[in-house]
Amino acid sequence: MFDWLFRYANPARFMGLSGKLLPWLSAAALLALAVGLYLGFSAPPDYQQGRTVLILFVHVPAAIMATLVYGCIAVASLFSLVNRHLLADVAARTAAPLGAGFTFLALTTGSLWGKPMWGAWWAWGDSRLTSTLVQFFLYLGYIALWNAIEDETRAARVCAVLALVGAVNIPIIKFSVDWWATLHQGESIVSGKLAGVFLTPFLFMMVFYMLLFACLWLVRIRTVILERRVRALMGAA
């Protein structure tokens, strides 16, 4: 079923393909960013939130990426455990700091948005902010475990199990935090449909974030592969 994918699990083939893809992905990312920013800044101020609605274009995609990247890590970890592909290990490891970065961005922008909206930098009543914080800790633990185990193969297997345990638990954690927030009756956030003038720039920014992640991820994976080649060559010399 995954034959087409595994053809690119060969590092040499992967390097060839990713090298060709990278310039195009980077250009597309820049284009999406330019269009997203232009449309975002030219959108009229929201009748309730004023100009602070601009934070939405930075914050919401980052929050979505926080979950999406963890999903990528979980899938890579599954392939790492089942198929023992070296590339899957590298992919899982290199995605983690990017995911942690997106999560941190989501937290800080969420907090900055919260000040004008809720009058506080942090509102425990908003369950999404709280579960994003827990997710941030999960990323940090995952990265810390990778760094703590010296043997790379063992670290890959062990971290793959951790990523999967985390992936199973994330929905439960989100559910429990949602439940907790309703229990304590915090201030409810203004929820409504996103108007078209905001939806289009948001979608462009979302595409930008995804492309940005794809580019950075590919660059990181390529760097690790090159690093290993250098090490192998130095060892052979």
Place this chain on the structure above:
Amino acid sequence: MTPFIALLARDLRLSVREGGGAALALVFFALVATLVPLGVGSDLALLAKVGSGVLWVGAALAALLSLDRLFQADYEDGSLDLIALSPLSLEGTAAAKILAHWLSIGLPLTLFSPILSVFFGLSAPAVMALTLSLAIGTPAVSAMGAILASLTLSVRRGGLILPLLVLPLLVPVVIFGAGMAVEVQTGLANGAPRFLLAFSLATTLLSPFVTAMAVRLNLAG
């Protein structure tokens, strides 16, 4: 004596004797319960409000203290290799160790909590709810802890990284555990006991398999 009982009895003996973590966890729990009022003030109304939550967090933290000993000591002196060679499967080993950890840490913490709840002036129904919620929830703490303890086996000074890995995964237990006390305080059924029981059962049943897998990864090569 079956291998399961033998291993369980051995681990229990080790944890209650000198250098074991059983007494340490209780003292730590008592210290947390002492420090919180000293930090937030002596207002009994406030303390009664936060008491169950504080005691739940304290119990979860106290149970973490001895987690790194669950497999680490046996791994370092080679006993774990011998246990792995015994007729008992690694899944059975993991289950015995989780049960031993709960019997020596989780159960004493549960039984100790009504005494500490005096510090917070909790009402009798609140104390009942807290004790019951700890009885249901602490097995999940041991079981979730066992997974992470086995994953960090080959980490030198793994005890430092362990709380960082376990605590985020214990968020649901703490929320639903303390939620049971809220249910009593507000008098409104909120479903916390069911969610806590579900989480605890699922974690406790699945943990031996994941733990055995992680031990296998660390014993190989």
